[in-house]
Amino acid sequence: MNEINASIITIGDELLIGQTIDTNSAFLGQELNKIGIWVKRRVAVGDVYDDIWKALDEERKYSRLIILTGGLGPTADDITKPLLCDYFKTRLVRNEAVLQHIHDLYVKVYKRKAYLTEENKKQADLPENCTILHNAYGSASGMWFEDKNAHGDPIVFISLPGVPYEMKKIFVDEAIPRILQTFGGYAVVHKVLATFGLGETLIAEKIASIEKQLPSHIKLAYLPGYGQVKLRLTGKGLNKELLEQEILPYYEQIQTLLEDITIANNDDTLQIIIGKLLQQQKKTLATAESCTGGYIAHLITSVPKSSSHFNGAAVVYNNDIKEKILGVSHETLQTEGAVSEATARQMVAGALKQFDADYAVATTGILGPPTENDEKPVGTVWIAAGNKDEIISKLLNLGYDRERNIEAAALQALNLLRKFIISHG
Amino acid sequence: MNEINASIITIGDELLIGQTIDTNSAFLGQELNKIGIWVKRRVAVGDVYDDIWKALDEERKYSRLIILTGGLGPTADDITKPLLCDYFKTRLVRNEAVLQHIHDLYVKVYKRKAYLTEENKKQADLPENCTILHNAYGSASGMWFEDKNAHGDPIVFISLPGVPYEMKKIFVDEAIPRILQTFGGYAVVHKVLATFGLGETLIAEKIASIEKQLPSHIKLAYLPGYGQVKLRLTGKGLNKELLEQEILPYYEQIQTLLEDITIANNDDTLQIIIGKLLQQQKKTLATAESCTGGYIAHLITSVPKSSSHFNGAAVVYNNDIKEKILGVSHETLQTEGAVSEATARQMVAGALKQFDADYAVATTGILGPPTENDEKPVGTVWIAAGNKDEIISKLLNLGYDRERNIEAAALQALNLLRKFIISHG
Numbered sequence: 001m002n003e004i005n006a007s008i009i010t011i012g013d014e015l016l017i018g019q020t021i022d023t024n025s026a027f028l029g030q031e032l033n034k035i036g037i038w039v040k041r042r043v044a045v046g047d048v049y050d051d052i053w054k055a056l057d058e059e060r061k062y063s064r065l066i067i068l069t070g071g072l073g074p075t076a077d078d079i080t081k082p083l084l085c086d087y088f089k090t091r092l093v094r095n096e097a098v099l100q101h102i103h104d105l106y107v108k109v110y111k112r113k114a115y116l117t118e119e120n121k122k123q124a125d126l127p128e129n130c131t132i133l134h135n136a137y138g139s140a141s142g143m144w145f146e147d148k149n150a151h152g153d154p155i156v157f158i159s160l161p162g163v164p165y166e167m168k169k170i171f172v173d174e175a176i177p178r179i180l181q182t183f184g185g186y187a188v189v190h191k192v193l194a195t196f197g198l199g200e201t202l203i204a205e206k207i208a209s210i211e212k213q214l215p216s217h218i219k220l221a222y223l224p225g226y227g228q229v230k231l232r233l234t235g236k237g238l239n240k241e242l243l244e245q246e247i248l249p250y251y252e253q254i255q256t257l258l259e260d261i262t263i264a265n266n267d268d269t270l271q272i273i274i275g276k277l278l279q280q281q282k283k284t285l286a287t288a289e290s291c292t293g294g295y296i297a298h299l300i301t302s303v304p305k306s307s308s309h310f311n312g313a314a315v316v317y318n319n320d321i322k323e324k325i326l327g328v329s330h331e332t333l334q335t336e337g338a339v340s341e342a343t344a345r346q347m348v349a350g351a352l353k354q355f356d357a358d359y360a361v362a363t364t365g366i367l368g369p370p371t372e373n374d375e376k377p378v379g380t381v382w383i384a385a386g387n388k389d390e391i392i393s394k395l396l397n398l399g400y401d402r403e404r405n406i407e408a409a410a411l412q413a414l415n416l417l418r419k420f421i422i423s424h425g
Numbered sequence: 426m427n428e429i430n431a432s433i434i435t436i437g438d439e440l441l442i443g444q445t446i447d448t449n450s451a452f453l454g455q456e457l458n459k460i461g462i463w464v465k466r467r468v469a470v471g472d473v474y475d476d477i478w479k480a481l482d483e484e485r486k487y488s489r490l491i492i493l494t495g496g497l498g499p500t501a502d503d504i505t506k507p508l509l510c511d512y513f514k515t516r517l518v519r520n521e522a523v524l525q526h527i528h529d530l531y532v533k534v535y536k537r538k539a540y541l542t543e544e545n546k547k548q549a550d551l552p553e554n555c556t557i558l559h560n561a562y563g564s565a566s567g568m569w570f571e572d573k574n575a576h577g578d579p580i581v582f583i584s585l586p587g588v589p590y591e592m593k594k595i596f597v598d599e600a601i602p603r604i605l606q607t608f609g610g611y612a613v614v615h616k617v618l619a620t621f622g623l624g625e626t627l628i629a630e631k632i633a634s635i636e637k638q639l640p641s642h643i644k645l646a647y648l649p650g651y652g653q654v655k656l657r658l659t660g661k662g663l664n665k666e667l668l669e670q671e672i673l674p675y676y677e678q679i680q681t682l683l684e685d686i687t688i689a690n691n692d693d694t695l696q697i698i699i700g701k702l703l704q705q706q707k708k709t710l711a712t713a714e715s716c717t718g719g720y721i722a723h724l725i726t727s728v729p730k731s732s733s734h735f736n737g738a739a740v741v742y743n744n745d746i747k748e749k750i751l752g753v754s755h756e757t758l759q760t761e762g763a764v765s766e767a768t769a770r771q772m773v774a775g776a777l778k779q780f781d782a783d784y785a786v787a788t789t790g791i792l793g794p795p796t797e798n799d800e801k802p803v804g805t806v807w808i809a810a811g812n813k814d815e816i817i818s819k820l821l822n823l824g825y826d827r828e829r830n831i832e833a834a835a836l837q838a839l840n841l842l843r844k845f846i847i848s849h850g
Binding site for chain 2: 020023043202223293297307312313320324
C-alpha cells in the first residue's frame, strides 16, 4: 500500500482574524497520526466561496484524504454546503432520518418545544451523492465524498462541523472506521520522553551523537513548552513491530543521557504524573495559591478521577485572607512581605492543616503587568512544597507577561511538588 | 492603494500531528486585522524542505505579505534558515551584534555562565540579504526579505521564531512598523456584540431582516462558544470614519433586537465584565468551587489588576473539606448530597464569610467521565451566586465531556454572578 497523506482545510473568517484558536486541527492531526496517516498540510481559509474552492483543488494534488471543518452552521455566513454541491455536481435533498434526529435533539437534549424553525430544518438538507456521517451531539451532519485524483487514484473528502465536541464524535465514530476501510493503515511508531528544566539547545548538545546515527525513516523532534521539552522519536514504515524494535535502542540511549531531567517516559503532563504518584502512595494533595490564582488546582482537577487524591485549594489573593484561611503570620507578612520564602512555606503548612492533606504546594509572587505598588520586581515568585515533616522552597525570576508567568509558575511548582513526592514516597 | 492580503505559513511537524496547538496564527491574524490587512490563507507544513519551499511558491501567488513562524530553533529539526538562503539566493553570515545580544541574554537573563555553545553561536548566522528583526526576548532573530511577485509588485516575506512571546514581541515592535511603511493601511472596522444564553440559530432568526439589508462590504459573522455567541460586523473600505458611520445603524438595530441576551457591547469576556462591575461598585468577590476545581478563580485572576476586587477562592473537592472550610452543614451533605441546591447555597454563604467578600459564586456537580459511584447523573451541576442578603441558584444539565463541562459550568456560573451583581449594584 502506498503512503497516504492528508490535508486539513479549516473554514472560517474567525480563524483568520484570530478570534478563534484552531484546536480542531490539532485533534485531527493526533487521530490521523494514530492510524498512520501523515498530515502533510493544514490550510485555513475564510468564508469565501472562491477561496474554499481553490483550497479543495489545491489540496487534492497533495493528499488523498482531505478533511474540511467548519462552515456548516445554520447561519448565513456558512457557505460550505452549497459549495460542496457545486463542487461534486450534486444537489441538496432533505433527509428524513436526519430531520427526525434534529427534532429529537431539540426535544430531548435541548429540552425546547417540539418546534423546528426553517433554519433548523435546513440542516437536514444534504448533498444527494454523499455518505452522511451521523452527528450524535448536534444538528449539522458530517459528509463523506469519494472522487478520483489526476492519477486516477481514489480520493476522499470529509466535511465536518466546526463545533469541537460534535466534530470529534463524528470523526472518531463515523469517519475513522471508513478511512481505515478505504485506505488501510500505514505504520507510525512514536516514543516520547518528557523532560523539565533544561533548554532545547543544551538537550540537543547532550544527545547530538545519537541524533547523527538516526536512519532516515526515524526522526527526532523537540517540542518545547514552559520549562518543559518533550522529545519525540517517530518512525514510519510498513511493519509496526519491526519499527518498534528499531526505535527502542535509540530511545534507550536518549533515556540514559537525559536521566536527570526526565519526568516521564511518555507524553504525560506534570498533573497526570502527580496524580499517578499520589494514587500509588495513597496520599492526598492540597494547593495554596496566590499568584497562580487557582490555575494549579484547575490543572490537577482537569484529570479525571482527581477527586480520589485532591482535597482542595485555597486561593488567597490578599494578605488578610492569607492570615485568616491559611494562618500565615501577620508578622511575616509585615516584615518579609507576601512575596517571600517564609510566606510560601507557611502557606504550605496552612494548606496541609486546613485541607487535611498529606502534601501541599504553594505559590506567591508578582506576575505583572508592572504597577507602581509592586513590593518586589515583576516576575519574582516563591514556590514551596512539602508534607508535615519537611518543606522545600525555590525562588523563580520570571518575565513580564502575566499569562506566561501564570503558566510558568504553575508548572515550576508542580515540578517541585513532583520531586518532593518522589523523594518522600 | 490596493488591498493587501497576507498568508501565514506555520512550520513544524508538531503542529501537523497535533502535539502543539497553533496560537501564533491567531495572534498574527488579530494584529494584521487591526492594521487593515486581511489574512487570506493560513497554511501549516511539516519540517520538510520541499513542503516549505512549495508553500512559499504558492502563497506568493495569493498574498503580498507572507509570514512564516517556527522552524528557527537551534536544533536539528529546524531547517528554515538554510532554506531561506537557498530561496532568496543568499548565504549565512555571522552577525556580530546579534552574537553579542545572544551572549548578553545568556549572562544577564538566563543567568548562565558566559559560555556560548557552537549551537548557540549559530543563531547569529543570518542570511546576508535580509533585514534582521531584533528578538529582545530570545536568540533566534526575525528576518525580513523583499522580493517581487509575478506582476512585478513588491512582496515581503517575514520569518519569525515559533516561541509565542518572542514571536509576539518581534512582530509588534519590529515588523508592524515596517509593514505599515511598506504597504500603508487599509481601513477595517469591527463592531462586536457579546451575547449569552441563546443559540446561533435562534439569534440568526431574530436578526434575519437586518442581515439581509447589509451592503456587500459589511459582513456579519457568528462566533459561537459555550453558551456564548459573539456577533461581529466587519466593514472594509478606504475611509475609516465613513465606514464607522455606515456600520453604526446596523449595529444599533442588532443591539435593540438582542437587548435581553447582550452581555457586552464589545469583545469583553465574562471575567472582564465582572471585573469592571466590581471596580465600579467598589465591591469584592470570592469563589467556592467544587466541580470547576479552581477554573473560575483562574479566569478571574487572568485579568490584570484582579487583586483589587478578588479576595480568593476555596476549592473544596470532598465533603469533609466542604464542611470544614466553608461550613456546609453535615446534615445537608448527608440528606441532600454534595450536588444539591442547598449545598451550592451554603457554599456561597461560607465563601462570603470566610473570604470577607461582598459577592460569592459557587459550583457543585458531577462532570464525568461517568463512574459507578456517581450520586447524580453525570452533567448535573448546581450553581449559586449571592451576597449577605440574598442568594440565587440554578440547575444545569450538561453533557458527558469533562473538559467541556468545566468550561460550561464556569461560564454559566459567571453569567449568573454577572446578573446578580448588576441587579444589586
